[in-house]
Amino acid sequence: MQLDQIDRRILRSLQRDGRIQNIDLAKEVGLSPSPCLRRVRLLEEAGVIKRYVAVVDGxxxxxxxxxFARIWFRSQDAESTAAFIEAIQKVPEIVECHLMVGDCDALLRIMIADLNSYWRFQADRLTRIGNVRNVKTDVPMATVKRSFEVPL
Incomplete structure (x- = not known):
């Protein structure tokens, strides 16, 4: 889908506030409400807008x-990797997983109560996922930027 400047303005606004009323969105992007709503629907149908969510403070x-846990696999064959992906989909504490090119095979972002809970999670759950050979964990000192907006 080719995005024009109005589509981009709509997307920037919705990324800042997914609950904005259509009438306010239309004013913000310089359209009347009907064409604005039509454009939003087209963006949804095209899969540009995947869904609307509430951002919860953990x-x-x-x-x-x-x-952040860096994961090394025992094997990198397609079947073993697919089994790993299927297993982590069922673990709610793992909120992001990226298969990597480089030093490690996967990078996980994990949300948990505290360091002691993570230690138990790593020992009891993470290292027991099939194909996990090694885990190295990085603990951030502070989050200085976190955005959910795609730069448009």
């Missing part, structure tokens, strides 16, 4: 620690 719901 610390306020008891998940105050985010760690």
């Amino acid at each position: 610390a306020t719901v008891g998940l105050g620690l985010t760690v």
Whole structure:
């Protein structure tokens, strides 16, 4: 789908506030409400807009620690990698997984209560996922930027 400047303005606005009323969105992007709504629907149907979500502060719901775990596989064949992917889909603490090119095979972002909980999670769950040979964990000192906006 080719995006024009109005589509990009719509997307920037919706990324800042997914609950914005169509009438306010239309004013913000310089359209009348009907064509604005039509464009939003087209962006949704084309898969440009995947879904709308609420961003929850992990610390306020008891998940105050985010760690990054670098994973090395025992085997990099397609079947073993697919089994790993299927297994991590079922682990809610793993909120992101990226298959990597470079030093490690996968990079996970994990949200958990605290360091002791992570230690138990790594020993009891993470290292027991099939094909996991080694785990190295990085614990950030502070989050200085976190964005959910795609730069348009």
